Amino acid sequence: MTMTDFLTVTNLRARIDDNGTPKEILRGLDLEIPPGEVHAIMGPNGSGKSTLSYVLSGREEYEVTEGSVRFKGQDLLALEPDERAALGVFLAFQAPVELPGVNNANFLRTAVNAVRRARGEAELDAVGFLKAVRAETKRLHMSDEMLKRQVNVGFSGGEKKRNEVLQMRMLAPSLAILDETDSGLDIDALRIVADGVNSLRGPDFSALVITHHQRLLDYIHPDRVHVMAQGRIIHSGGPEVAHELEAKGYARYLQAAA
Amino acid sequence: MNAITTLQAPALERFIARARGDVSVLRGDLPTRAVEAWHYTSLRDVAKVPFEDAPDADFEAARALIDAHFPADLNMARAVFVNGRFTPDLSTGLEAFDIAAFSPGSGAMARPERDAIAGINAALAQDGLTLRVPQDVDAGRLALISVDVGQGRFSTHPRHRIVLEDGAALSLLDLNFGSGAYLSNPVFEIVVGDRARLTHAKVQDEDCEAFHLALVYADVATRGLYDSFTLTMGAALSRHEVHAGLLGGHATVHVNAAQLLDGDRHADLTSVITHGNPDCVSRQTVKNVLLDTSHGVFQGKIYVDRIAQKTDGYQMNQALLLSDRAQIDSKPELEIYADDVRCSHGATVGALDEEQLFYLQSRGIPRDDARAMLVRAFLTDAIALIEDEGMHTLLDAAVDAWWARRS
Ligand SMILES: Nc1ncnc2c1ncn2[C@@H]1O[C@H](COP(=O)(O)OP(=O)(O)O)[C@@H](O)[C@H]1O
Numbered sequence: 001m002t003m004t005d006f007l008t009v010t011n012l013r014a015r016i017d018d019n020g021t022p023k024e025i026l027r028g029l030d031l032e033i034p035p036g037e038v039h040a041i042m043g044p045n046g047s048g049k050s051t052l053s054y055v056l057s058g059r060e061e062y063e064v065t066e067g068s069v070r071f072k073g074q075d076l077l078a079l080e081p082d083e084r085a086a087l088g089v090f091l092a093f094q095a096p097v098e099l100p101g102v103n104n105a106n107f108l109r110t111a112v113n114a115v116r117r118a119r120g121e122a123e124l125d126a127v128g129f130l131k132a133v134r135a136e137t138k139r140l141h142m143s144d145e146m147l148k149r150q151v152n153v154g155f156s157g158g159e160k161k162r163n164e165v166l167q168m169r170m171l172a173p174s175l176a177i178l179d180e181t182d183s184g185l186d187i188d189a190l191r192i193v194a195d196g197v198n199s200l201r202g203p204d205f206s207a208l209v210i211t212h213h214q215r216l217l218d219y220i221h222p223d224r225v226h227v228m229a230q231g232r233i234i235h236s237g238g239p240e241v242a243h244e245l246e247a248k249g250y251a252r253y254l255q256a257a258a
Numbered sequence: 259m260n261a262i263t264t265l266q267a268p269a270l271e272r273f274i275a276r277a278r279g280d281v282s283v284l285r286g287d288l289p290t291r292a293v294e295a296w297h298y299t300s301l302r303d304v305a306k307v308p309f310e311d312a313p314d315a316d317f318e319a320a321r322a323l324i325d326a327h328f329p330a331d332l333n334m335a336r337a338v339f340v341n342g343r344f345t346p347d348l349s350t351g352l353e354a355f356d357i358a359a360f361s362p363g364s365g366a367m368a369r370p371e372r373d374a375i376a377g378i379n380a381a382l383a384q385d386g387l388t389l390r391v392p393q394d395v396d397a398g399r400l401a402l403i404s405v406d407v408g409q410g411r412f413s414t415h416p417r418h419r420i421v422l423e424d425g426a427a428l429s430l431l432d433l434n435f436g437s438g439a440y441l442s443n444p445v446f447e448i449v450v451g452d453r454a455r456l457t458h459a460k461v462q463d464e465d466c467e468a469f470h471l472a473l474v475y476a477d478v479a480t481r482g483l484y485d486s487f488t489l490t491m492g493a494a495l496s497r498h499e500v501h502a503g504l505l506g507g508h509a510t511v512h513v514n515a516a517q518l519l520d521g522d523r524h525a526d527l528t529s530v531i532t533h534g535n536p537d538c539v540s541r542q543t544v545k546n547v548l549l550d551t552s553h554g555v556f557q558g559k560i561y562v563d564r565i566a567q568k569t570d571g572y573q574m575n576q577a578l579l580l581s582d583r584a585q586i587d588s589k590p591e592l593e594i595y596a597d598d599v600r601c602s603h604g605a606t607v608g609a610l611d612e613e614q615l616f617y618l619q620s621r622g623i624p625r626d627d628a629r630a631m632l633v634r635a636f637l638t639d640a641i642a643l644i645e646d647e648g649m650h651t652l653l654d655a656a657v658d659a660w661w662a663r664r665s
């Protein structure tokens with residue numbers, strides 16, 4: 001394995017406390033994403049895709065029992081979730097969390113300025129923030145009215161996903177993990193979300209796109225596609241892997257891995 | 259358990275010695291926890307202390323405390339009481355208000371014979387704000403600032419009488435703070451006339467060694483509104499007790515509150531709302547944010563008279579426990595004698611949501627800031643209930659300051 005010094009996951013094992021009994025979900029996962037690349041992960045429900053995204057972004061309830069994650073030369077697992085965000089990790093949640101009583105614009109501005117502060121950049125004042133966020137809501141075809149609402153409260157599935165992409169763009173990550181951001185989106189919304197990702201592509205932006213569907217990958221062209229099952233990457237290849245999966249399903253990879 | 263039902267009280271002996279007026283209201287002892295109304299709040303620590311008369315006011319100390327608590331840019335008339343005494347030199351903008359000299363004598367509304375705390379106030383009150391807002395006048399905003407400051411153990415017993423005539427309006431900011439191991443014992447007698455509207459936003463931020471025992475009696479006439487919100491953050495032990503009477507049809511009373519407690523503090527919000535007429539509305543949202551080994555109490559009674567048909571009563575008590583040693587006691591009580599009423603009540607207790615915390619942290623917000631945001635969010639809808647929106651910013655700022663300084 002080559003060390004690109006961007007994201008390197010080695011033999012990652014993680015478990016969760018499932019009502020008192022430890023349940024191993026990630027079982028020796030290896031993954032390498034070089035800078036500037038977009039990778040996709042596909043895999044059956046329950047294979048541990050969301051768990052991987054949580055472990056990378058620092059959710060405490062998952063206990064890492066073995067392996068390592070290096071990101072930009074650092075031990076990612078030793079960092080708090082907010083430190084990881086400052087370093088450039090962003091997770092677009094499969095199920096974005098509702099925050100009753102928290103105003104969306106305030107939330108976004110607090111987050112942007114926390115990250116800017118941690119990165120040694122100047123904070124945005126109210127006017128600067130508004131200008132920046134308006135440009136992004138326009139690109140994502142979101143109404144400014146959404147900024148006045150409470151975070152994700154009463155949002156439709158599609159609105160929540162767009163709100164995730166808005167946060168991603170405002171926080172300028174270098175590694176975006178998109179966990180089934182396409183599910184629940186109609187074709188127009190899918191295009192908008194894909195554009196939101198594609199327009200960030202460049203040498204300083206990598207993405208890990210978790211999806212069930214080839215559909216999203218028609219718009220976000222991955223450099224590599226990984227197949228995940230039972231807590232491991234069981235096959236990796238080029239974009240053609242996604243087409244094969246779409247046509248033939250997971251069975252042949254699962255058999256090959258067994 | 260021994261069967262003591264009254265507290266042998268050095269405090270009471272001293273009160274009797276100090277009282278200039280009628281001491282009959284002081285005969286008897288302080289209630290113990292065997293008394294139902296005091297089941298969750300013990301007066302033991304109060305009863306032990308022979309509180310003295312308040313020392314002469316130290317103006318510079320009082321001024322410094324006011325500067326620390328009262329936002330300088332707040333353009334509001336203020337009536338300042340230092341150690342229970344009206345202090346003209348620190349007050350401003352009162353020319354526009356109809357304020358009368360204080361007259362002693364037990365209040366018409368407080369029931370000293372039934373309530374020991376009211377009795378202490380009745381026997382010892384020497385000053386207070388006597389304010390009348392004339393018919394159909396909107397008097398705007400007024401800050402009532404009560405500062406207690408001094409050495410030793412002393413007590414203050416202001417009695418405020420606020421009358422809004424028919425159609426009058428007033429927005430009162432009631433600030434309480436100080437420095438020392440004092441007992442603050444204010445009593446409010448409030449009359450809200452027909453169609454009159456009173457906002458009563460209280461902030462209790464007393465010294466952590468102080469006691470604060472407040473009583474509010476509010477009578478609301480036809481289509482009147484008593485809109486109150488009490489933010490409790492201070493004192494070692496405190497109780498804010500409200501007796502609100504809906505005395506005319508279509509009257510409304512809001513007894514909303516937030517208790518933010520750290521350390522070993524104990525705070526009690528007790529209310530009795532009496533629906534004495536048809537078509538009245540009462541609303542009560544009480545939020546508790548409890549840290550460390552603090553203890554929050556909510557006792558809320560809604561009494562609906564036989565004639566009070568179409569009563570609309572709502573009561574909600576919520577607690578956010580930020581420590582596993584913090585404690586909340588909640589006692590909602592409905593006593594309903596009318597048959598066509600809508601009354602609901604509920605209570606929730608919980609910790610901060612880990613999923614929400616993680617969501618905020620994953621966006622770069624450090625954990626303690628994330629906690630602060632969620633605590634603020636928890637309080638937001640309660641603070642937003644105050645009809646005078648100008649008060650929201652002020653209370654939000656007080657909450658932020660509390661979070662920033664908490665132990
Ligand atoms: N908090 C949890 N408690 C118990 N089991 C969990 C928890 N999170 C995930 N799991 C289990 O771990 C497995 C992988 O889940 P997940 O990572 O969500 O998979 P995927 O995203 O690929 O569908 C599933 O069997 C799921 O039930």
Ligand SMILES: [Mg+2]
Pocket residue numbers: 049050051094179180
């Ligand atoms: Mg998933």
